[in-house]
Amino acid sequence: MSSHLRHLCFIGPEERLPKQLQNSLLRELPDLVVHIEDDWRSLVRSASSKGIHPTTILIDAGYGAANITEFRQIEEMYSNANLCLTLNGDCNSTHHIRECLKAGVIHNILPMNLRLDLWLFAVQILLHGGSYMPPELFELLEVHRNPPMTTAGQTVGGHTSNGACANGTHVVDALTPRENEVLALIAQGLQNKNIAAALRLSEHTIKLHIHHIISKMGVSNRTEAAAAFIQHGEAADNHTR
Known part of the structure; x- marks a missing residue:
């Protein structure tokens, strides 16, 4: 497989990364290859057999905070990949997020219901090694990250x-x-x-x-x-x- 390609891997049910989002990504980023796997072991097998080196790994929040141990294994195995938790609902259900932030295994969170242009920009940031976190989740960062990201409104x-x-x-x-x-x-x-x-x-x-x-x-x-x-x-x- 060509070494100049970038590989975005999604762990979770295929319907959580709809075809329209995949197609929009591929139109915007012609050098991108998207892989969807049900779990990280399937990703490992597929990546190994195809010689894939993931650039970014999106992990559906439904995969569960109980799998933090597996998140650590993913992080260790693909240390050069940018890991991101994806949310298909609103940001009010924060259990998984809190657990992942507390464990330090996830540093990026991407809502899948963003406006399409913003969603595409966020994915590009992740593919370039940057970080993405919706502003409404900064309060969680204040609790679980150091230094705290306090906003001007809290002065x-x-x-x-x-x-x-x-x-x-x-x-x-x-x-x-x-x-x-x-x-x-x-x-x-x-x-x-x-x-x-x-x-x-x-x-x-x-x-x-x-x-x-x-x-x-x-x-x-x-x-x-x-x-x-x-x-x-x-x-x-x-x-x-």
Whole structure:
């Protein structure tokens, strides 16, 4: 099988990744191959026989939080793959999510009922090694991740409950490496098309990165995010002097 292809593997019932989503993915990403397996052992057998190295592995939430041990085995076996839990319902049922976050085996969550263009952008982010988490689940991140991703709305007197400044500077270190790259270029005054060219990504992917950056930092727009990034850098420089 050609080494330049990217492989997205889905663990769960086939109807949880409908044909229309698969077809939309393949139209958007012609170098992508989609594999669907009922369980991870089937994935291992199929991948081994076909010489597949998964780029991203989507795991249906219905697969169960009781399988955290298996999630760990998947993570160990495919250490270079980006693992993501997929939700087919709303985000109100958080048992599986809490268990997976607490165990540290899942760092990405993808609702399958997103608007199609946003869903496609989110998958592209995952395929590029980035992370995706819907903003409404950030509260869970605050409980189970360190440092907490506190939003600006949770401030008192210009400071968060843990004493961090409310301008987004305290979460710059919590951004993914790719998000930091995008934010650094925003801070240099580059527009989306120039950032996309510099990082060899599509403008749509850059827009999704910016959406995540703004949501994570709890700021209102890219200008505030850039200001927080600059302030964070200045604080770091002062600390090292």
